[in-house]
Amino acid sequence: MNIRKAVIPVAGKGTRFLPATKQIPKEMIPIINIPMIHYSVMEAVESGIEQLVFVTSSGKETIENYFDRNLELEKFLEQNGKEKELNLIQNIGSMIEIITVRQKEQLGLGHAINCAKPIIGDDTFAVILGDDLVRSKKPVTKQLSEVSIANDNKSVIGVMEVPNLDTSKYGIVDGEFLDSDKLTLHMKAMIEKPRPEDAPTNLATPGRYILTGEIFDCLDRIPRGVGGEYQLTDAINMLAGREKVFAHIFEGDRFDTGNIEGFLNATVEFALRDNATKDIMMNIIREKIKTYGI
Ligand code: G1P
Secondary structure (H helix, E strand, O other): OOOOEEEEEOOOOOHHHOOHHHOOOHHHOEEOOEEHHHHHHHHHHHOOOOEEEEEEOOOOHHHHHHOOOOHHHHHHHHHOOOHHHHHHHHHHHHOOEEEEEEOOOOOOHHHHHHOOHHHHOOOOEEEEOOOEEEEOOOOHHHHHHHHHHHOOOOEEEEEEEOOHHHHHHOEEEEEEEOOOOOOEEEEEEEEEOOOHHHOOOOEEEOOEEEEOOOHHHHHHHOOOOHHHOOOHHHHHHHHHHHOOEEEEEOOOEEEEOOOHHHHHHHHHHHHHHOOOOHHHHHHHHHHHHHHHOO
16 A cells, blocks of 8 residues: 655754754755755655645744745746746645644654654554655655555665764664565664664664554653653664564665755755756855865
């Protein structure tokens, strides 16, 4: 069965982007002219998701407004013959149904996902973390959905190889590769942010998951984990003890836009990959190299 629902948690405070995030949700900070959350929602749309749950907190209303229509602006653009701009603002909100639920306390990613339980119910659903953008031929959530569908709609964790020293930044999976598919593992365990010496593998999730409804029962039972927070990773680890869970090495380039370095990297890279901005960015880089003698 196709995966039709997705959860995108957007309740975080975004402290790494202060002072901007004092007033602007970090998800609304743009890479050039496109807010980061737009990429996550497009990934969902292009993966066949029909219903999206934003887990929000106070101060995140701009995100809901962004995906709603702005009739006044539409009228203005129409009257001024700005068709291209009109298309840019009209399309995305109409492609997907968006529902918001509030996370009243910031008790961790696991707690945030659990807030979506009344809407998701028993369905298998996707989770997309907006701090990581993935550019790929096929949207990464679609890649994982296909693995789930091929395996009885079971859970699939999207993973990538990271340097051994970086395991403490991620949820890390352990498991055995399937004979039939050398990019997919039958997952045995998942550990949140292990030290390199404790990490069973260097296969890390950048926040892409397909999960069965059974995850909610696990989320209800896990104790607080790393950082005193309810960790989604701990619930997935419990889930793997109850039913089959898979991990899949996805195709694509991933950008960690949750910190300033990754954000700058994505900005330059996205400009270089877009025909409209490629030459502009190349010229800027050439000039900078001349000026600073790098
Ligand atoms: C969260 C998850 C972690 C995952 C990471 C991806 O951590 O808990 O398992 O690898 O997102 O970005 P956070 O970065 O929110 O600390």
